[in-house]
Each structure stands twice: as C-alpha cells, then as structure tokens.
Amino acid sequence: MKTAKPRHSFAFLGVFLLVLVVYPRAGAQAPTQTKARQVVLKGARLIDGTGRPAIENSVLVIEGKQIVAAGKAGAVSIPKDAAVEDVSGKTIMPAIINLHGHLGLSNNGADSAAGHYTEENVAKQLNKYLSYGVATMASFGQDDDLIFSIRADQHAGKIGGARFFAAGRGFLEPGKANPADHRYRPQTAEEARADVRELATHHPDYLKMWVDDGLGHGTKMKPEIYRAIIDEAHKQHFRAFAHEYYLADAKSLLAAGLDGFAHSIRDQAVDNELIAAMKARGVFLIPTLVRDEVLFAYADNLKWVDDPFFQAGLEPGALAIIRSSQTVDKIRQDPDIAKYRAGLEMAKKNLKALSAAGVKIAFGTDSGIPTRFPGYLEHRELQLMVEAGLTPMQAIVAATGTNAEILGGAKQFGTLQAGRAAEFIVLDANPLDDIRNTEKLSAVWQAGKPVPSVSAKSTSTRASRQ
Numbered sequence: 281m282k283t284a285k286p287r288h289s290f291a292f293l294g295v296f297l298l299v300l301v302v303y304p305r306a307g308a309q310a311p312t313q314t315k316a317r318q319v320v321l322k323g324a325r326l327i328d329g330t331g332r333p334a335i336e337n338s339v340l341v342i343e344g345k346q347i348v349a350a351g352k353a354g355a356v357s358i359p360k361d362a363a364v365e366d367v368s369g370k371t372i373m374p375a376i377i378n379l380h381g382h383l384g385l386s387n388n389g390a391d392s393a394a395g396h397y398t399e400e401n402v403a404k405q406l407n408k409y410l411s412y413g414v415a416t417m418a419s420f421g422q423d424d425d426l427i428f429s430i431r432a433d434q435h436a437g438k439i440g441g442a443r444f445f446a447a448g449r450g451f452l453e454p455g456k457a458n459p460a461d462h463r464y465r466p467q468t469a470e471e472a473r474a475d476v477r478e479l480a481t482h483h484p485d486y487l488k489m490w491v492d493d494g495l496g497h498g499t500k501m502k503p504e505i506y507r508a509i510i511d512e513a514h515k516q517h518f519r520a521f522a523h524e525y526y527l528a529d530a531k532s533l534l535a536a537g538l539d540g541f542a543h544s545i546r547d548q549a550v551d552n553e554l555i556a557a558m559k560a561r562g563v564f565l566i567p568t569l570v571r572d573e574v575l576f577a578y579a580d581n582l583k584w585v586d587d588p589f590f591q592a593g594l595e596p597g598a599l600a601i602i603r604s605s606q607t608v609d610k611i612r613q614d615p616d617i618a619k620y621r622a623g624l625e626m627a628k629k630n631l632k633a634l635s636a637a638g639v640k641i642a643f644g645t646d647s648g649i650p651t652r653f654p655g656y657l658e659h660r661e662l663q664l665m666v667e668a669g670l671t672p673m674q675a676i677v678a679a680t681g682t683n684a685e686i687l688g689g690a691k692q693f694g695t696l697q698a699g700r701a702a703e704f705i706v707l708d709a710n711p712l713d714d715i716r717n718t719e720k721l722s723a724v725w726q727a728g729k730p731v732p733s734v735s736a737k738s739t740s741t742r743a744s745r746q
C-alpha cells in the first residue's frame with residue numbers, strides 16, 4: 281500500500297479496496313504487514329443482532345474486513361487516522377442470513393428448465409442475495425455435487441456474492457426421479473447409510489432430507505429410512521435437517537435425533553410434547569412463511585408483487601412469467617390452494633407459540649426454487665414473522681445472531697461486535713419501528729466495504745458508493 285498521508289475522506293477508500301481485493305477470501309485474515317486504514321461509521325442507530333437493545337448514536341470501527349469495535353459514542357473511541365463517515369439518522373443492522381435457500385435451480389428466478397446448475401449461474405444468485413443485503417445463505421439440498429467445487433472456489437476467493445453453506449444432494453423417498461434431480465433415494469436403511477457415507481466424502485456442511493407426502497399426493501419417507509439417515513449423519517459428524525409438514529412426523533423425527541426443522545409445522549397446533557422435545561436438545565425451526573405465501577401470492581397479486589424493491593431485483597423476463605395467465609391460472613386451478621392458505625395461518629400461529637415457549641427460532645425462506653426470488657423474499661419473510669406476532673427485534677435476531685450460531689459462525693459473522701466480519705446493511709429508517717423499513721436499503725457492506733445493492737428507486741443495481 282502507498283504511504284500517502286491519509287485524509288479524512290472516502291477518496292482514500294479507492295486505494296484501500298484495491299489492496300483488499302487481492303486477499304484470499306471473505307473471512308480470511310488480512311496479511312499483517314499491510315495494516316488497513318480504519319473506517320468509522322458514526323451516529324447511526326446500531327442493531328447488533330445479539331438481541332441487546334439498539335444503540336442510538338453508535339460508533340462502528342472497521343479495520344480491513346472486520347469490526348474492531350462497536351458501541352455507544354463516547355464509549356468507543358474513534359481512531360485518530362480513521363476515515364470517518366457520519367451516518368446519523370440511519371440504522372445499521374447485520375446482513376441477513378438465509379438458513380434455507382436453494383441454488384442453481386432457475387436461470388431468471390422464475391423459469392425452471394433444467395441445465396441451470398452451473399458455477400456461473402450459482403454465482404449470479406449469490407450476488408443477487410448479496411445485493412439485497414443477504415450476505416450468507418445455506419443451500420438446503422437439491423444441489424449437484426458441483427456445489428462442493430463451487431464452495432472450494434468461493435473459499436479460494438474465485439467467486440463472490442453471499443457466503444454459502446451446502447447440504448449437497450439431499451435425501452428423498454424412492455420413486456420416479458426427474459433426470460435433473462440428483463437427490464439420493466435410498467430404498468433400504470442399508471442403502472441410506474451407504475448414501476450418507478458417500479455424501480460424507482464431499483464434506484457437506486449438514487444433511488437435508490424430505491419427510492412429507494405433498495398433502496397426500498405422494499409417498500412419505502419411511503421412518504426406518506430417516507432413522508438410518510440421521511444416525512449415520514451423526515456418525516459422520518454432521519447434522520441432519522428435515523423438510524417436514526405434519527406434527528406427528530416432527531415428533532418422530534425428533535425422537536430419531538433430528539437437529540433442525542426446515543419448515544413450519546402446518547397441519548395442526550404444536551403442543552407441549554413437541555416444545556419440550558425441541559427445547560431439550562436446542563432443535564431449531566425455520567418458519568419459511570413466505571414459501572407458503574408464494575404458493576398463492578401471484579394469483580392474488582399481493583401488494584408486494586408491485587413493490588418497486590421487489591421488482592428492482594428481478595431478472596429480465598421474470599415478472600412476465602409470474603404475471604402470465606399460465607402461472608396465475610395454474611395457481612387458481614390448484615385444488616390445494618385453500619390448504620396452502622390454511623397452512624400459512626397455522627404456521628404463523630405455531631411460530632408465535634414456539635417463540636413464546638422459548639424454542640430456538642431460525643430464519644429462512646426457501647428462496648431459489650423457481651418463482652421464489654432470492655433476496656427479496658428474505659425481506660418479506662421478516663415482515664411475515666412480525667405479522668405472526670414476533671417483535672421486529674426477535675425476527676432480526678433469528679435472521680442474524682441465531683442463524684450464525686446454527687451455522688457455527690457466531691464468532692465470525694452475524695452480529696456486529698468486535699472480531700466479526702464487517703457485513704451489514706445501512707437503512708434509511710428504523711426496522712424496529714416498522715419491519716418493512718429493511719426495504720429502505722441505503723447500502724450493503726461486505727468484508728468491510730460497500731458492495732452494489734438493489735435500490736427501489738431504479739430497476740437496476742447500483743454501486744452504493746465509489
């Protein structure tokens with residue numbers, strides 16, 4: 281780095297960024313010989329993601345890719361040579377973490393033909409997430425094995441966008457497989473164990489399976505299969521998460537040692553037996569309320585479909601697909617549409633009950649499946665969680681500190697504390713007053729610098745700052 285005398289302006293940041301981009305990967309240590317100039321954002325309301333009350337008039341000190349101090353003005357001193365930006369009136373909160381998403385299953389977000397599972401397309405979706413302030417996502421199965429080399433490329437700094445974790449292919453009940461669907465479909469417990477061991481050779485971050493009968497239209501994975509999968513996953517030292525729908529299956533999965541629920545329970549109200557079993561082992565639940573809302577949102581033309589912040593991030597052609605009579609008629613003619621609506625209402629009631637009982641509530645959307653758009657849906661999910669009765673702070677903590685802890689990254693990212701990655705969003709209004717204010721996205725920061733973010737004011741992404 282040049283030793284030009286530092287000035288208190290962001291003109292310096294240009295030089296600063298050139299130095300940073302050669303560092304190997306997000307989260308990696310910067311070489312100590314090139315100590316980066318510190319950057320300070322002062323005056324904002326700071327929501328740190330731990331659940332502690334927001335700090336009014338905060339000071340956030342960033343060095344390289346990391347936060348070195350965060351706290352109240354006066355309590356945190358501003359380093360002498362730091363580049364200081366006054367962000368009074370703004371709110372800063374950690375970047376969102378989506379614990380349930382999918383990659384490579386669509387090209388423009390709405391289409392679903394096979395052949396999209398490429399590194400280029402996955403990278404495009406990771407960048408889409410990031411542009412909406414989602415800096416971490418967890419792919420929950422339906423991956424090709426290619427995901428593991430893409431993950432290695434991301435760790436090597438070859439692709440950017442949101443940091444991701446991956447389950448790999450995932451496990452489904454046996455049946456006719458679509459050739460583009462590479463999920464494991466074990467017929468016996470022995471096959472299930474062999475498949476888990478094969479998966480283990482790729483070092484997945486966790487395992488995902490589906491235990492559901494699609495509202496009675498399909499076959500459900502047999503208990504002896506999922507028991508073998510969970511047991512073998514634990515023997516291979518990774519956790520097992522399940523797509524589930526019914527309360528009875530949830531209890532049976534818990535008894536088998538399941539580590540997390542990928543969706544809400546939607547057939548009936550949760551009970552004390554379930555709550556006690558979840559709390560005993562710290563098992564989390566990801567509500568994915570927006571997943572159920574999308575099942576009818578485009579036919580109902582819900583208000584958010586017209587939201588400029590939603591439309592600003594859409595790829596060319598996507599809006600035409602979700603507004604087409606083909607899409608709308610298909611939804612309207614779906615005989616299960618009343619069940620989807622009822623399922624969402626049950627999911628909301630259960631979320632409120634589980635949260636009140638102290639069960640660990642995670643955050644995820646199931647975005648990345650065609651017509652479930654990465655990036656925007658995470659903001660909509662926060663709104664639905666608040667509609668369900670959570671406070672904005674509870675929804676934000678689920679999406680930040682709690683999810684980071686579940687992913688084993690609590691010391692690295694997810695909260696705005698010293699030693700964590702400088703990954704956050706800057707908002708023009710306070711989401712604790714109205715959770716919809718997360719859409720008032722002023723800037724997205726990753727690895728200690730602003731990155732291009734979606735703006736509701738235009739229909740394209742923009743660089744939030746030079």
Ligand SMILES: [Zn+2]
Pocket residue numbers: 380381382420646
């Ligand atoms: Zn999913």
